[in-house]
Amino acid sequence: MKEITEELAKVLIPEPARGEDESDHDYRARVASAGEARNALVGELMMAAGASATEDPVLARLVELAAQKREIQRQIRLIVAYAREFVRPEPYRLRALAEAAGMSISTIRTVYDTDDKIAVATRIGRKDVKNTVHPVVGDQWWRLPARSTTGDAIPFP
Template identity: 50%
Template sequence: MEEIVKDLARILVPSVAQAEEEDERDYQARVKSQDTERRRLLGELMTAMSASPQEDPVLAKLSELALRKLDIQRQISLMLAYAREFVRPEPYRLRSLAEATGMSISGVRTAYTSDDITYIATEIRRKNNKGTIFPNQQSGAQSHEQDKPSSSGNQWWALPAKTSESSSS
């Protein structure tokens, strides 16, 4: 297993090559940085392996990377929703967003949901440009506790929220 961990550190933190016009001092700084990062990763993998000898380091790292990938995809969806639904005076163009993300135009168009728009409206406390989705009544701090944004914002078709005085439950 130790050999696998060392191989993973070499694979995930690749060796640096010196560019033709790169100063020797800059190159040595990059090599030092790469060595530091490789040692950090090696230590992290060895610690995980010693904590749970049955856990396979390859599968553990793949699982960690998959979670990071989901988080990044979530952030991209939220940024696309913000760029298309909240930026004023006009939204970013689909083509620009597609080029920036490496997605197709139709991929950008479908990358976010009304839940994402509601989440953003609640966080920035502003309705979307179309005026169809308004901020949720709960505070932004409370909405961070949710893994997925709620679609319980006051959309234009929703009934007005009850006040605490008028509700008995």
């Protein structure tokens, strides 16, 4: 397992390439820094592998990265929901958001849902510009649309 973690660290943190005008001192410092980062990563991989059900450093790292990816995707959804539904006087343009997020316009348009809008409303403490969602207050287990269409509460999932 030690060999796998060391090689995986080399894959993730390769030896730095020497710059054309880089001094020997600066290059050695970057090589040393990369070595320290690899050693730290080896320790993290060994601990993650020991804590995982499979005790496999490759799979443990993939699980960690997948969790980070999900968190980043959640943050993107919340930011886009905020930019499209809460910013005044007018929302951010789809094209600008798509370019910034590295997505297509059609993906940006549909990346967030009502639950994301409610999360944003709750965190900033106000309803959206279109008056479709209110922030959840206190220990509410239900939410009402800002403009009641049916008069029914919708339970949280």
